[in-house]
Amino acid sequence: MFLGPLEQSKPWDTNGIDGVHRFLKRFWRLFFNKDTFEVSNEQATPAELKILHRLIKKVQEDIENFSFNTSVSAFMIALNELYELNCNKKAILEPMVILISAFAPHIAEELWSRLGNPGSVSFAAFPEYVEKFTIEDSFEYPVSFNGKLRFKLTLSILLNAKEIEAAVLADENTQKYLGAGSIKKVIVVPKKIINIVC
Amino acid sequence: MEYNFLEIERSWQAFWANNKTFKVETDPSKPKYYVLDMFPYPSGAGLHVGHPLGYIASDIYSRYKRLKGFNVLHPMGYDAFGLPAEQYAIQTGQHPAKTTEKNIERYREQLDRIGFSFDWTREVRTCDPDYYKWTQWAFLEMFSHWYNKKSGKAEKIEELVKVFACEGNAGVEAACGDTEIFTAVQWNSLSIEEREKILMEYRIAYLGETSVNWCAALGTVLANDEVKEGLSVRGGHPVEQRKMRQWQLRVSAYAERLLNDLDELSWSDSLKDMQRNWIGRSQGAEMVFRVFNGSKEYNLEIFTTRADTVFGATFMVLAPESEWVEKLTTEDQKVAVEEYTKYAKKKTERERMAETKKVTGVFTGSYAINPFTNEKIPVWISEYVLAGYGTGAIMAVPAHDSRDYTFAKHFDLPIIPLIEGCDISQESFDAKEGIMCNSGFLNGFTVKQAIPAAIEEVEKLGIGRRKVNFRLRDAIFSRQRYWGEPFPIYYKDGIATPMELKNLPLELPEVDKFLPTESGEPPLGRAENWTFGGYPVEKSTMPGFAGSSAYYLRYMDPRNSEALVSKDANNYWRDVDLYIGGTEHATGHLIYSRFWNKFLFDLGFVCEKEPFKKLINQGMIQGRSNFVYRVKGTNKFVSLGLKDKYDTTEIHVDVNIVSNDRLNIDAFRAWMPEYADAQFELENGEYICGWAVEKMSKSMFNVVNPDMICEKLEPILFGCMKCSLALSNRASLGIQTE
Numbered sequence: 001m002f003l004g005p006l007e008q009s010k011p012w013d014t015n016g017i018d019g020v021h022r023f024l025k026r027f028w029r030l031f032f033n034k035d036t037f038e039v040s041n042e043q044a045t046p047a048e049l050k051i052l053h054r055l056i057k058k059v060q061e062d063i064e065n066f067s068f069n070t071s072v073s074a075f076m077i078a079l080n081e082l083y084e085l086n087c088n089k090k091a092i093l094e095p096m097v098i099l100i101s102a103f104a105p106h107i108a109e110e111l112w113s114r115l116g117n118p119g120s121v122s123f124a125a126f127p128e129y130v131e132k133f134t135i136e137d138s139f140e141y142p143v144s145f146n147g148k149l150r151f152k153l154t155l156s157i158l159l160n161a162k163e164i165e166a167a168v169l170a171d172e173n174t175q176k177y178l179g180a181g182s183i184k185k186v187i188v189v190p191k192k193i194i195n196i197v198c
Numbered sequence: 199m200e201y202n203f204l205e206i207e208r209s210w211q212a213f214w215a216n217n218k219t220f221k222v223e224t225d226p227s228k229p230k231y232y233v234l235d236m237f238p239y240p241s242g243a244g245l246h247v248g249h250p251l252g253y254i255a256s257d258i259y260s261r262y263k264r265l266k267g268f269n270v271l272h273p274m275g276y277d278a279f280g281l282p283a284e285q286y287a288i289q290t291g292q293h294p295a296k297t298t299e300k301n302i303e304r305y306r307e308q309l310d311r312i313g314f315s316f317d318w319t320r321e322v323r324t325c326d327p328d329y330y331k332w333t334q335w336a337f338l339e340m341f342s343h344w345y346n347k348k349s350g351k352a353e354k355i356e357e358l359v360k361v362f363a364c365e366g367n368a369g370v371e372a373a374c375g376d377t378e379i380f381t382a383v384q385w386n387s388l389s390i391e392e393r394e395k396i397l398m399e400y401r402i403a404y405l406g407e408t409s410v411n412w413c414a415a416l417g418t419v420l421a422n423d424e425v426k427e428g429l430s431v432r433g434g435h436p437v438e439q440r441k442m443r444q445w446q447l448r449v450s451a452y453a454e455r456l457l458n459d460l461d462e463l464s465w466s467d468s469l470k471d472m473q474r475n476w477i478g479r480s481q482g483a484e485m486v487f488r489v490f491n492g493s494k495e496y497n498l499e500i501f502t503t504r505a506d507t508v509f510g511a512t513f514m515v516l517a518p519e520s521e522w523v524e525k526l527t528t529e530d531q532k533v534a535v536e537e538y539t540k541y542a543k544k545k546t547e548r549e550r551m552a553e554t555k556k557v558t559g560v561f562t563g564s565y566a567i568n569p570f571t572n573e574k575i576p577v578w579i580s581e582y583v584l585a586g587y588g589t590g591a592i593m594a595v596p597a598h599d600s601r602d603y604t605f606a607k608h609f610d611l612p613i614i615p616l617i618e619g620c621d622i623s624q625e626s627f628d629a630k631e632g633i634m635c636n637s638g639f640l641n642g643f644t645v646k647q648a649i650p651a652a653i654e655e656v657e658k659l660g661i662g663r664r665k666v667n668f669r670l671r672d673a674i675f676s677r678q679r680y681w682g683e684p685f686p687i688y689y690k691d692g693i694a695t696p697m698e699l700k701n702l703p704l705e706l707p708e709v710d711k712f713l714p715t716e717s718g719e720p721p722l723g724r725a726e727n728w729t730f731g732g733y734p735v736e737k738s739t740m741p742g743f744a745g746s747s748a749y750y751l752r753y754m755d756p757r758n759s760e761a762l763v764s765k766d767a768n769n770y771w772r773d774v775d776l777y778i779g780g781t782e783h784a785t786g787h788l789i790y791s792r793f794w795n796k797f798l799f800d801l802g803f804v805c806e807k808e809p810f811k812k813l814i815n816q817g818m819i820q821g822r823s824n825f826v827y828r829v830k831g832t833n834k835f836v837s838l839g840l841k842d843k844y845d846t847t848e849i850h851v852d853v854n855i856v857s858n859d860r861l862n863i864d865a866f867r868a869w870m871p872e873y874a875d876a877q878f879e880l881e882n883g884e885y886i887c888g889w890a891v892e893k894m895s896k897s898m899f900n901v902v903n904p905d906m907i908c909e910k911l912e913p914i915l916f917g918c919m920k921c922s923l924a925l926s927n928r929a930s931l932g933i934q935t936e
Contacts, residue, residue: 028201063262066255066814102261105313106207120219122315126265 023076024107027100030079030088037114044091046133051081052092053133059099060129068103075100090115095127143168144195150177153194161188168194211313220315222271224770231268232771233260234750234810236779236787237322239277240301242286245308252816256778257314264315271771272315273753275322276302277746284681285432287712294681294712298325320756324745330683331703332752332762333744336794337675338686338696339801340403345373345451351800352402352451359397367396373451375399375406394693402448402797405694408674409519409585411546412440417714418678419444428544439519439543445675445685445738449793453477453668455807456792464812469784476785478669483653485662487514487593489577491526491564498522498566498577501588501667504595504630505656506648508570509637511593512612514577515605516562517585518542526577528563535560535579542581550581557608568593569661570638580605586671600626617645673790675741678720680712682739688730697730704735746787747794750774750809762803773806777813788813821900824856825849825888826866834877838886851887852899861885 031039044052055078062071082092094115101108101121112121140154141164151173155164165186168174178198185197214220224230233256238249253274260272276298283294283301302323309316322329343352348371361370366381377399385393398404410419415435424430425437449456457477460470482503489498498514516522518539527535538560542550559580566575582601583592596606596613603626606613615622617632630649634640639655640648656662676685686697686704697704707725715723722728722737729735748762755767788810795809826835827846836844838859855865863885867874878885892898 024203025201063259066259068255068258098265102258102265105261105315106203106210107201109210109213110206120214120217122219122261122264124265125267126262 023079024104026083027075027079028107028111030082030093031111031114033088039088039090039093039115042089042091044087044089045085046137048082048085048087048089048092049133051078051085051087052095052127053130054078055096055099056127056129057134060126063102072103075103097121098124098127139191141168141192141194143171143173144193145177146197147195157191159190161190164188164190164194168196207313211310214313214315215310215318218319220272220317221319222269222317224767225269226770228267228269230271230771231260231263231776232271232750232774233263233776234272234753234774234778235274236777236783237275237277237746237749238305239280239282240298240305241282242297242301244301244304250309250312252778252780253309253314254312255814255816256776259776260315271320271753272317273320273322273756274309274314274316274318275320275749275753276305276324277742277749278302278323278325279682279745280742281679281681284679284712287681291711295325298323320753322749322752322756324749325681327703327705328759329752330745332748333683333740334686334702334704335699335762336748336798337403337740337744338699338702340447340797341401341687341696343402343797343801344400345402345448347371347373350455352797353800355397355401358400359393362396372400373448375404391691391693398694402451403675404446404448405443406446406672407441408444408446408672409439410442410444410674411437412442413437414718417718417720419674419676422546425546425549427549436544437546439546441519445736447673447675447790447793449673449789450668450670452793452796453479453670454666455796456670456789459792459796459808463808463810465810466813466815469781469788469813469815472781472784473789476670476789480667480669482665482667483656483662484589484665485569485656487566487569489514489522489526489564489566491528491562494525496522496525498591499589499662500591500593501665502593503667504598504649505652506634506637506640506643506645507595507598507616508568508593508652508656509640510595510597510614510616511568511575512573512596512606512614513575513594514566515559515583515592515594515602516577516579517583517590518579518581519585520579520583520590522591523562523579526562526564531561531563535562538579545581547584547586550584553581557604559605559609561609569656569659576611578605578609587669588667596626597622598626598628600628602626670789673741673743673793675744676738677741678714678738680706680709680721680739682741683744684722684739685736687736688733689736690733694736695733701730706739743787743790747790748798750777750791751795751798751804762798768804773808774810775812777810778816779813781815820891821894821898822853823890823892823898823900824851824853824859824861825890826851826861826885827888832877833873833875834879835885836879837881837884838888839881840879841888848888850897850899856887859887859889861887 031037055074058074059071062068062074078096097108097111097115098121101112101124105122108121112124117124137157138154139157140152142149143151143153153168153171153173155167159167165188168186174196178196181198183196183198187195187197235253235256238245256272260270264270278298283297286292286297287294324330324333342355344355344358345351346353358370362382362385364382366379366385367377368379377396388396398406411422411425413420413430413435416430416433419442420430420437424432428437429435430437457474457479460473463470480503482501483505484499484501485505486497486499489496500514516526519542523535523539538558541558559578562577562579564577566577567573568575582605583590594602594605596602596611597615597620598617603613603622605611613622614636615627616634616637617627618635620627620632630645632645634643634645634648637648640651643651653664657664684704684706686702687694688697689695707722707728709721709724711724712721714720717723720737720739722739728737751763751768754771755761755763758764791809795804796807798804799807825848827838827841828835828849829844829846836846851861851866852869855862855869863878867876892900894901
């Protein structure tokens with residue numbers, strides 16, 4: 001059987017409480033505009049959905065394996081990412097409230113109620129993990145000239161080698177690094193590298 | 199807007215309580231999930247910090263399962279009978295019921311402040327008469343059942359009586375004590391007393407002679423862990439092994455099932471192994487050696503798993519408390535043997551098993567005949583043989599058993615190797631492999647072939663038979679104490695007679711003092727009119743594990759006054775899906791509960807044969823100690839970074855006056871008078887303490903009261919953060935875990 005951290009001996013440590021405190025305060029602030037409770041009803045972007053669904057997957061696996069501590073760090077990472085995107089969308093935050101309710105039930109109840117839900121969050125449905133939201137849809141190619149890395153180019157993973165070649169040739173960076181030279185060959189390994197021989 | 203932790207936590211805790219948010223009912227439209235914590239003993243010190251961390255884990259899981267659409271049963275209660283409350287009562291006169299009630303109140307307050315999602319409407323307390331009614335009921339059922347080995351389950355004793363009356367006991371295969379074969383005619387001519395005496399050997403709850411740790415000064419039997427080096431842990435009074443008539447539960451009847459059913463459980467391998475070793479199944483042979491003490495000859499029966507090694511049996515050993523000791527001790531050896539048995543009496547079985555360095559023993563003066571070699575071999579007595587395992591006597595094969603080897607070397611007894619080419623110059627060769635030699639008809643066989651061949655020969659010679667043996671013993675169920683469940687048994691003309699369900703609960707009587715009587719009877723001997731229909735009632739009480747053996751069943755239907763649990767409730771909740779608690783219960787509670795459940799399963803009262811499907815042992819919580827550094831010979835303390843400049847002594851400091859390794863200097867001065875005028879050398883205006891991870895103990899001043907968690911924000915999250923922080927510390931320090 002899986003030996004989760006729960007089964008290991010561990011020292012009691014009274015330090016680090018500030019971390020919990022800060023995390024919960026930051027989570028709370030996501031739902032507020034200054035002193036007003038305010039969440040947006042806008043649709044979630046793919047980037048936001050990716051953060052949410054990665055978290056759903058991680059939390060579910062962690063709880064099933066009694067590895068609660070790793071869930072907590074996943075929450076912290078997700079929170080940072082949402083701050084970067086300035087996300088206060090209900091479509092993302094409401095499922096997060098449900099996710100966190102197993103760990104931090106008091107704050108979850110309060111936010112759940114402020115989101116307009118009647119009763120306790122305890123009987124909400126656990127958000128369903130949708131795999132397609134977490135699949136990477138683009139790749140950041142390193143573009144080299146004669147083996148020397150010059151710049152990076154983000155392209156859809158759906159492109160084939162020919163389309164990738166066309167895209168890289170059309171990029172203004174290529175012209176810059178090529179200068180007066182002429183292209184002899186373009187080597188493309190999808191989802192790996194692009195190398196221009198000149 | 200800032201998050202106001204305290205206000206919001208209090209208000210939602212009140213909401214949950216007022217709305218009974220976590221109250222559950224059976225609901226066939228939803229799948230069930232049963233999450234259980236090992237319920238605490240409400241001690242005077244309040245909740246230990248190890249408790250809530252396990253509870254936090256189970257609470258997270260319960261909340262998760264609710265979100266997943268399960269109907270979650272997550273109850274809590276108290277294992278409320280126990281020794282500390284009784285000891286406190288002896289010292290102060292305060293009734294244990296009062297102390298317990300007060301402690302429970304405090305526990306409840308502490309638990310509530312963490313914000314658990316328990317269904318408190320289902321709370322149970324093992325000391326509550328409405329609860330222990332069902333503990334007493336289960337005992338009565340055990341009293342009125344026997345274990346039929348043919349059907350492999352418990353059956354009514356009335357049915358057994360019918361069989362005895364019609365055909366005697368020759369055809370009965372029972373898990374039972376010593377019984378002689380009798381016919382129906384003989385049975386029918388027996389007196390009631392004689393019949394009851396025989397039936398007692400068959401009952402699953404029975405009165406029987408057993409060897410116990412008796413402490414005369416305390417007037418009670420003590421458990422193995424209450425005895426150290428022949429003295430009681432409490433008070434340091436002498437303890438001796440004594441044969442006493444005690445109530446026992448025939449747990450051994452279930453040994454095979456307890457072993458086999460482990461395979462189906464989602465428990466850790468280490469926990470399963472602990473139970474397997476405790477149950478200790480071994481397959482071998484029972485065989486008879488002829489012994490004589492100079493004047494008389496006897497047949498001495500032994501059990502061995504290595505019948506293939508009979509040719510190397512060069513002496514025999516008896517357990518010091520074996521009844522054979524008296525029979526086989528010759529006049530010449532009498533003084534030496536008496537002295538030795540006196541010495542051995544002072545040690546508990548566990549101490550004797552743990553003793554591996556010191557070799558002790560004494561010769562009885564008698565000899566046995568090795569049935570394969572026909573050689574005369576001496577019979578010894580030694581503490582390394584235990585009375586309760588097998589027959590309390592062994593054939594010793596020093597070449598192939600390490601304890602026999604040590605013994606033979608010490609007392610200079612012959613050692614005959616039986617495996618070709620094995621080296622026994624330094625130690626015995628214990629592996630069951632190789633080619634046999636010095637072994638008569640077994641020569642040339644591999645060990646694997648030799649074991650069954652030897653047993654066959656034993657059976658052919660008519661000196662023994664194949665036998666499976668278990669280490670698991672019956673559980674001693676009597677305690678000479680006050681604060682436990684009374685036995686619903688009275689003595690009618692000396693015969694133990696059961697009360698009926700309608701007489702239950704048999705409530706604990708009042709006594710003037712919580713001590714044994716002047717004549718050495720248990721405390722219940724002080725109760726006035728402790729009688730039933732004019733007959734005296736049993737005066738001992740049940741042990742701590744009685745009340746905790748079926749509490750998981752009671753939670754399913756805690757207010758039922760007609761049954762331990764109704765069929766409907768049991769068919770819905772079935773068993774515990776997830777059980778969380780400490781490993782200290784591996785061979786106690788977790789064996790007894792499984793036994794209790796299997797017994798009730800046999801009787802059709804419960805629908806699952808195992809109580810706890812999945813079990814997780816939460817780890818131990820260690821302490822994080824803090825240190826200050828005193829310059830030797832002064833009252834000056836230097837901060838951590840400066841200590842190498844001086845010759846200092848490291849001193850443990852109370853972790854409650856240290857925050858983030860910074861010492862609260864005023865609090866330190868106030869902590870102990872000797873520090874009132876302490877001088878400090880600081881770093882950047884602060885006193886930095888050193889730290890280490892150690893066992894949590896008062897002497898290291900690193901004990902954390904769980905109230906501390908309650909004062910933190912989102913206690914549950916905090917508890918689980920603790921694990922994560924703790925683990926990262928542990929990894930970086932390479933601290934040894936269990």
